[in-house]
Amino acid sequence: MNLEKILTQYTVKAVTSLYGVEPPENLLQVQETRKEFEGNFTIVVFPLLKISKQSPEATAEAIGEYLQANYPEVSRYNVIKGFLNLMIADAFWLGFMVETRFDDQYGYSVQSDKFSKMIEYSSPNTNKPLHLGHIRNNLLGYSLSKILAANGNRIVKVNLVNDRGIHICKSMLAWQKWGNGVTPESSGKKGDHLVGDYYVKFDIEYKKEIEQLMQQGMDKDEAARKAPLMQEAQEMLRRWEAKDPETVALWKMMNGWVYDGFGVTYKVLGVDFDRIYYESQTYLLGKEIVMDGLKRGIFYQKEDGSVWVDLTADGLDEKLLLRSDGTSVYMTQDIGTACQRFEEYDIDELIYVVGNEQNYHFQVLSLILDKLGYSWAKSLKHMSYGMVELPEGKMKSREGTVVDADDLMSEMTNIAYEMSQELGKLDGLSAEEIDKTIHTIGMGALKYFILKVDPKKTMLFDPKESIDFNGNTGPFIQYTHARIQSVLRKATESGIDIHAVVDTNITLNDKEVSLIQTIYNFPKTINDAAGTYSPALIANYVYELAKEYNQFYHDYSILKEENPAVRHFRILLSKHVAQVIRTSLDLLGIDSPDRM
RNA sequence: GGUCCCGUAGCUCAGCUGGAUAGAGCAACAGAUUUCUAAUCUGUCGGUCACAGGUUCGAAUCCUGUCGGGAUCACCA
Numbered sequence: 001m002n003l004e005k006i007l008t009q010y011t012v013k014a015v016t017s018l019y020g021v022e023p024p025e026n027l028l029q030v031q032e033t034r035k036e037f038e039g040n041f042t043i044v045v046f047p048l049l050k051i052s053k054q055s056p057e058a059t060a061e062a063i064g065e066y067l068q069a070n071y072p073e074v075s076r077y078n079v080i081k082g083f084l085n086l087m088i089a090d091a092f093w094l095g096f097m098v099e100t101r102f103d104d105q106y107g108y109s110v111q112s113d114k115f116s117k118m119i120e121y122s123s124p125n126t127n128k129p130l131h132l133g134h135i136r137n138n139l140l141g142y143s144l145s146k147i148l149a150a151n152g153n154r155i156v157k158v159n160l161v162n163d164r165g166i167h168i169c170k171s172m173l174a175w176q177k178w179g180n181g182v183t184p185e186s187s188g189k190k191g192d193h194l195v196g197d198y199y200v201k202f203d204i205e206y207k208k209e210i211e212q213l214m215q216q217g218m219d220k221d222e223a224a225r226k227a228p229l230m231q232e233a234q235e236m237l238r239r240w241e242a243k244d245p246e247t248v249a250l251w252k253m254m255n256g257w258v259y260d261g262f263g264v265t266y267k268v269l270g271v272d273f274d275r276i277y278y279e280s281q282t283y284l285l286g287k288e289i290v291m292d293g294l295k296r297g298i299f300y301q302k303e304d305g306s307v308w309v310d311l312t313a314d315g316l317d318e319k320l321l322l323r324s325d326g327t328s329v330y331m332t333q334d335i336g337t338a339c340q341r342f343e344e345y346d347i348d349e350l351i352y353v354v355g356n357e358q359n360y361h362f363q364v365l366s367l368i369l370d371k372l373g374y375s376w377a378k379s380l381k382h383m384s385y386g387m388v389e390l391p392e393g394k395m396k397s398r399e400g401t402v403v404d405a406d407d408l409m410s411e412m413t414n415i416a417y418e419m420s421q422e423l424g425k426l427d428g429l430s431a432e433e434i435d436k437t438i439h440t441i442g443m444g445a446l447k448y449f450i451l452k453v454d455p456k457k458t459m460l461f462d463p464k465e466s467i468d469f470n471g472n473t474g475p476f477i478q479y480t481h482a483r484i485q486s487v488l489r490k491a492t493e494s495g496i497d498i499h500a501v502v503d504t505n506i507t508l509n510d511k512e513v514s515l516i517q518t519i520y521n522f523p524k525t526i527n528d529a530a531g532t533y534s535p536a537l538i539a540n541y542v543y544e545l546a547k548e549y550n551q552f553y554h555d556y557s558i559l560k561e562e563n564p565a566v567r568h569f570r571i572l573l574s575k576h577v578a579q580v581i582r583t584s585l586d587l588l589g590i591d592s593p594d595r596m
Numbered sequence: 597g598g599u600c601c602c603g604u605a606g607c608u609c610a611g612c613u614g615g616a617u618a619g620a621g622c623a624a625c626a627g628a629u630u631u632c633u634a635a636u637c638u639g640u641c642g643g644u645c646a647c648a649g650g651u652u653c654g655a656a657u658c659c660u661g662u663c664g665g666g667a668u669c670a671c672c673a
Contacts, residue, residue: 034616044615046653056653082653083616125673162673279673306671315599316669323671330673359600360668386601387667394666423635441635453609456601458666460608470635471621472609479635487632540610543620554628554637574632596635 002524004030006073007041007086014066021051032517038078039085040517046082056082093516094504094569102576107522107583111152116346118156119145119383121353122271126258127167128196130265131395132388132403132461133355139450139589140385141353142271143535146587151530156345159273160337163255164280169236171195172250173229174202184257190264190406191257200400205229268409270443270589277337285336287328289372290321298371309368319364334365335372342376349379351533356384356456383533386458388450403463412442412467419469425596440591441475447590448474452539472543477581478593480546483553484578485594491559491571502572503565511552515573518545522580526587535588542584549577 007030016022027047033039045052045060052059057079064077064084075089100106121141124130130138141157149155175182175198184191206229213223224230239247266272290307293299299309299321307322321332328336341350352362362382369377387394388403395402416438420426426434449467453459469475491498508516522541529537558574561567582592 029615031615035619037616042616046615049653081616165673167673304671317598319669320671325671327671329671333673355667356601357667358673361673363600384601389666419635425633425635449608457609458602462608465607465622468608468622473621473635475635476621479633483633483636490632536610540620543610547620550636551638553632557632559632596633 003073003088003092003520004041007043007067010067010071010074011043011063014063014070015048015051018062018066019051019053023048023051027051032521033085037080037083037085038087040088040513041086043084043086044082045084049082060084088513088517090506090508090513091504093508093513093520094502094506096520097516097569097572097576098502098504102579104579104583104586106576106579107526108150109152109523109527114152114154115348116154116156117148117349117351118158118341118345118347119148119351119353120158120160121145122159122266122273123162123354124262125162125165125167126192126195126255127171127199128397129190129192129261130405131397132405132408133395135269135405135408135446136385136388136450136459137353137355138266138269138271139447140383140455140535142589143451143538143587144351144353144383144533146589147526147529147535147538150526150587153530156275156347157273158275158277158341160277160279160282162279164240164251164283166233166237167199168251168255169233169240170202170206171199172247172254173233173236174198174205175254176250184260190261191259192261192265193404193406195254195258195261199397202229202233265405265409268439268443269405279333282337282340283328283333285328285340286332286334287322287326287336289335289339290332293321293372309371311364311367314367316360316364316367319368321368331361331365331368334361335368338365338369338380339374342374348376349381350376351381351383353383353385356386358382359384381533383455385455388459388461391460391462391464403461409443409446412446413438414442415466415469416442416445416475420596437593437596440593441469441478441596444474444478444585444590445469446474447588448477448539451535451588452543454536455534474585474590475596477542477546477585478590479596480549481578481581481585481592482594482596484549484574484581487558487574488571488578494559496559496567496571498571498575500568502568506563506565506569509556511548511555512570512573515545515548515552515577518548519576519580522584529587538584538587542581542588545577545580545584549574 008025008028011028011030012023012025029044029047031042031044033042043063045056045063048059049056060079060082064079064086067074067086068077073089073092074086076087078085119141122134122138124134145155145157178201179198182194184194187194206227209227209229210223213227214220218226236247240251290299294301294307299307301307304324305326306320306324309319309321311317311319319331320329323329338350341347354362359382362380366377366380369380390401390403392401420438420441426437429437445467452472488498525537525541529535556570558567558570561570585592
């Protein structure tokens with residue numbers, strides 16, 4: 001059981017015994033003591049005053065004395081105003097350090113009854129390469145899946161690739177017109193970037209056409225609709241839907257280039273999927289379900305034949321489900337794919353990692369499925385995250401104001417190389433080791449930079465100021481890990497057995513207690529992160545741990561400590577800190593180097 | 597206009613199920629290395645927690661309003 005809960009129970013007993021009234025648990029507030037005060041846990045006694053009928057100080061004093069006298073875990077206490085600060089006995093901390101199994105599963109929950117959760121993330125369009133916004137999505141989705149798995153869930157990671165539609169037709173058309181048969185091989189360009197270039201090319205030419213038409217007196221909307229290029233793109237989409245062999249062949253070829261490109265990006269980013277869905281295979285789903293809902297009177301039809309759902313009673317609007325020509329819209333597909341997934345997989349929850357611009361969409365989706373009577377409708381979850389903005393505002397693909405994912409990642413690696421070189425950290429390493437190290441550090445910096453921010457919030461990325469490697473950063477934490485590994489190597493070299501049994505008959509200093517307490521909090525942190533879908537909690541936690549360790553490292557010797565019992569304990573502590581750092585970073589998808 | 601989200605130090609962010617004197621990093625300045633990795637550590641400077649009310653013993657945190665920023669309400673996805 002968790003120490004906070006134990007202290008809560010003890011306090012209940014103390015109050016009952018002292019004042020003859022058993023306090024309801026919600027009156028008890030046990031929290032970690034703030035750094036500037038002495039103690040490990042603090043009981044806030046203000047809510048208990050109505051029971052004690054005494055001053056805050058007297059109440060705190062009485063409870064403190066009772067706890068210290070009756071429970072060996074509580075070694076000392078002090079009272080400041082209405083706050084009772086408790087010191088936990090070294091014996092408890094040492095017992096925790098010696099008895100706990102600090103393997104790579106430390107902190108994980110073991111659920112006897114595993115929940116299965118499907119996480120959909122990434123979900124790119126195939127008409128252009130991935131950018132920084134996709135990086136946030138992928139890192140969040142991947143990290144969340146790891147955190148939920150650590151919290152005792154079975155996880156299925158899926159990606160729904162948007163491989164069809166007008167956008168890819170634009171790239172195809174532009175390539176046909178201006179590509180001269182260029183391929184990734186002939187140009188030496190990554191496939192997704194090559195296809196993206198033609199998407200941009202389409203837009204440029206399209207804009208020219210619109211302008212021309214407007215000069216001929218057409219208004220903007222009409223020009224946008226009637227521009228020959230747009231007409232052609234739409235014609236191409238119709239041919240694709242009619243399965244015209246030539247169009248399908250071109251589509252397959254260009255999507256193939258994109259998948260090769262994405263594969264490389266995903267690999268460098270370090271994310272993966274258990275199952276990839278393609279919208280070309282799912283876009284017709286959902287239609288029958290909607291028609292069935294229409295029959296059952298859940299939806300209604302307008303005169304032109306389009307099908308709608310009325311959500312005004314739920315405080316929302318009316319939503320289109322089928323166009324007047326009978327074709328599906330985005331919502332129709334999502335209804336269909338959700339049903340398909342719950343049929344195909346034995347899952348308890350379906351989590352969509354999608355930007356907060358679609359909050360409304362997912363609210364509506366869940367509501368519609370609920371109206372249709374699916375019992376699992378309420379277990380659809382939207383992990384909504386904020387946009388990544390540049391100093392000048394939102395990124396816009398068509399205007400070229402995007403931070404390209406591949407460029408950014410290689411730039412991070414380059415910076416990692418320069419810094420490592422400058423610091424002389426690469427001396428004596430093979431070329432292969434250098435590559436691996438700088439990749440680990442560069443990606444560590446990028447991933448931590450993204451993941452330390454609360455997912456819900458819009459975050460800012462300034463390309464002019466490169467991502468830091470000092471302070472509250474990924475490399476700082478990685479460095480702490482590498483530093484500990486170095487100490488452990490030195491220990492082994494000098495013949496110290498780092499696995500030796502630790503004598504618990506020693507006194508701990510403040511920094512040591514504080515470190516142990518932080519390690520002790522790890523399981524709770526994972527649990528919180530899983531409950532709130534927030535990798536940021538893990539990131540903030542591991543930063544705190546690394547910072548505390550560095551302070552400890554600075555203030556105390558480990559291998560040069562003369563008392564062998566203390567020395568062994570500090571080695572043990574260091575080892576466990578390294579383990580918790582490694583596990584934490586792993587939950588963020590970040591590697592922990594042994595040297596850097 | 598309706599709905600939702602956000603506003604904390606010069607900058608980037610923590611803290612938000614109410615608790616102590618609001619915290620980090622960056623930037624600026626000053627220091628620490630004969631000692632286990634200085635990508636580290638220590639210190640100084642920096643705040644009307646957007647504003648105004650309210651609830652409370654206690655509000656950055658909860659409620660109401662105002663201002664400012666963003667998203668969304670498509671026969672786009």
